Amino acid sequence: MCAAGEPPPGPPPSDLGSVAELGEFGLIARITAGRALPPGTVLGPGDDAAVLTAADGRVVVTTDVLVEGVHFRLDWSTPHQVGRKAVAANLADVAAMGAMPTALLVGLAMPGRTPVPTVDDLVAGMWEEAGQAGVGIVGGDVVSCTELVVSVTALGDLQGRAPVTRSGARPGDVLGLCGRLGWSAAGLAVLRRGLHAPLAVLDAHRVPQPPYRAGPQAAAAGATAMIDVSDGLLADAGHLAEASGVGIDIDSAAVPVASRLVEVAVAVGADARHWVFTGGEDHALLACFPAGVALPTGWTVLGMVRPGRGVTVDGRPYDLFPAGWEHFC
Amino acid sequence: MCAAGEPPPGPPPSDLGSVAELGEFGLIARITAGRALPPGTVLGPGDDAAVLTAADGRVVVTTDVLVEGVHFRLDWSTPHQVGRKAVAANLADVAAMGAMPTALLVGLAMPGRTPVPTVDDLVAGMWEEAGQAGVGIVGGDVVSCTELVVSVTALGDLQGRAPVTRSGARPGDVLGLCGRLGWSAAGLAVLRRGLHAPLAVLDAHRVPQPPYRAGPQAAAAGATAMIDVSDGLLADAGHLAEASGVGIDIDSAAVPVASRLVEVAVAVGADARHWVFTGGEDHALLACFPAGVALPTGWTVLGMVRPGRGVTVDGRPYDLFPAGWEHFC
Numbered sequence: 090m091c092a093a094g095e096p097p098p099g100p101p102p103s104d105l106g107s108v109a110e111l112g113e114f115g116l117i118a119r120i121t122a123g124r125a126l127p128p129g130t131v132l133g134p135g136d137d138a139a140v141l142t143a144a145d146g147r148v149v150v151t152t153d154v155l156v157e158g159v160h161f162r163l164d165w166s167t168p169h170q171v172g173r174k175a176v177a178a179n180l181a182d183v184a185a186m187g188a189m190p191t192a193l194l195v196g197l198a199m200p201g202r203t204p205v206p207t208v209d210d211l212v213a214g215m216w217e218e219a220g221q222a223g224v225g226i227v228g229g230d231v232v233s234c235t236e237l238v239v240s241v242t243a244l245g246d247l248q249g250r251a252p253v254t255r256s257g258a259r260p261g262d263v264l265g266l267c268g269r270l271g272w273s274a275a276g277l278a279v280l281r282r283g284l285h286a287p288l289a290v291l292d293a294h295r296v297p298q299p300p301y302r303a304g305p306q307a308a309a310a311g312a313t314a315m316i317d318v319s320d321g322l323l324a325d326a327g328h329l330a331e332a333s334g335v336g337i338d339i340d341s342a343a344v345p346v347a348s349r350l351v352e353v354a355v356a357v358g359a360d361a362r363h364w365v366f367t368g369g370e371d372h373a374l375l376a377c378f379p380a381g382v383a384l385p386t387g388w389t390v391l392g393m394v395r396p397g398r399g400v401t402v403d404g405r406p407y408d409l410f411p412a413g414w415e416h417f418c
Numbered sequence: 419m420c421a422a423g424e425p426p427p428g429p430p431p432s433d434l435g436s437v438a439e440l441g442e443f444g445l446i447a448r449i450t451a452g453r454a455l456p457p458g459t460v461l462g463p464g465d466d467a468a469v470l471t472a473a474d475g476r477v478v479v480t481t482d483v484l485v486e487g488v489h490f491r492l493d494w495s496t497p498h499q500v501g502r503k504a505v506a507a508n509l510a511d512v513a514a515m516g517a518m519p520t521a522l523l524v525g526l527a528m529p530g531r532t533p534v535p536t537v538d539d540l541v542a543g544m545w546e547e548a549g550q551a552g553v554g555i556v557g558g559d560v561v562s563c564t565e566l567v568v569s570v571t572a573l574g575d576l577q578g579r580a581p582v583t584r585s586g587a588r589p590g591d592v593l594g595l596c597g598r599l600g601w602s603a604a605g606l607a608v609l610r611r612g613l614h615a616p617l618a619v620l621d622a623h624r625v626p627q628p629p630y631r632a633g634p635q636a637a638a639a640g641a642t643a644m645i646d647v648s649d650g651l652l653a654d655a656g657h658l659a660e661a662s663g664v665g666i667d668i669d670s671a672a673v674p675v676a677s678r679l680v681e682v683a684v685a686v687g688a689d690a691r692h693w694v695f696t697g698g699e700d701h702a703l704l705a706c707f708p709a710g711v712a713l714p715t716g717w718t719v720l721g722m723v724r725p726g727r728g729v730t731v732d733g734r735p736y737d738l739f740p741a742g743w744e745h746f747c
Contacts, residue, residue: 136584141477146471147471154525156561156563183467196569242523317466
């Protein structure tokens, strides 16, 4: 009943053998054994389910699925980088609710021929990124599949605050940003051209750096709405505007376009501003704050919430390029 | 960047088109729009994460991944049945901790060419099974993939009780069972022979019937250890024994072998007792109770916990057949 599958890309089989040789339970032990579990873990891996504290009386929960060839390529990223990216995307969703991440569950579907070092590297990346947010992997599932599919579920704690949804923005609020824009798109553009430098943008595509702590800090400062920029600035500002029933105007002069991105854009014949306005996957946080609120450290004002609908840039539609990422295109 | 994929099995494309035509956001709306969310939902689908009440101050959480061709075949099961089975396997894990299920998150990876009615049917099955346990789908993710992969995360509420782990069994406890054994294995055997009857065992393989409410009832009655039978009676009793550091002896005369299974076994030249002792995926609950405790309605005594290690049947090793299911075989 096991799927035979094709040999996966990546390092050749080593002395450690394949996951088929290791077996399901050996693999699970390899993922979890000897790891320090997050502080709120009542019951960790090895039972029918994990149990976590939820002192707040509520729990934030989100799940993402990443597929080889769609969300990542093992000839562009190491398994370690893929693991970090999968976890980062989920933890950013938790942060975007204004919550502190508390734990992860991981579902791994992969060919039985996958070399054990590939899984070790993937899982090490997951633990490393989890550690950046002070959490760990408390449960999961491993199954055979012809493709590598990584499913991550992240949980979070609101610490007594209301969740910061996408729908609370009000005219008069300011739009704030914390984190980078356009870096992942720049890295992707470089990779697509078969180039291997500069490493800063390649690594930005391979491993985003979401500002996890900025989410709860924005919530504590009174953020009225928040989202993480996974689809692109314009697309995700659009999600805020639509959910809140408002318009959002972005001040183009306030949108940071890093000089490094401009250099890369010149080198590859692209437009750095396009990356910054439409590139996703950097997982910066975009939030609205009531006028007059002092934005927490690390946040900068990008624009204003106004009556109406949709997103404008300097008061005009920004329609030079298709905005954002949608699956099943 | 979308995976092209092969056309999936199942019904041909209809007027409703494919998921690629519908698009990611249209698909998400189709999965969630107009559905009644579970009572503890603070924030349902459509934001970066869901928020659920966790009145108990703890949350039970588990995740499973099901892969087409490994866990299900769309020429053997309808998408509706696959949806029910995926949800049932997860909710049974929650019940096996002694918890009441509270919510589900669903990750769907599928080819862009998948017909919309296939997804509608899959999702309707998920909602139906969720309804059996009084819960619903509060979040998730949909992505493109060359294979159909279903990832389900289930959450649960311990209602103030301690979680019932696998490790609490003590010598002198009785081993109890609630639910069916061997039915799914019988159905699989029939399907593998290309037969289309009897429907009772085919449906048992396609859609398990875990006794969700029996989990919290066992916990309230003082169960010391519990597991759901996903790998097979002997294998899962073995998991209890190993985690608890005890031996378990099963009284073969107490293990129910339904006359229907005996009839099917005769017809296909198999051994019904083998199905009952080693067949997984019925998701019955297996629990240990202190001696003298009145087992809740629906539970029957199968054996005893004793000092030592491993599982015996009538005091002897049961080694006629390999026991249970392991991935990456």
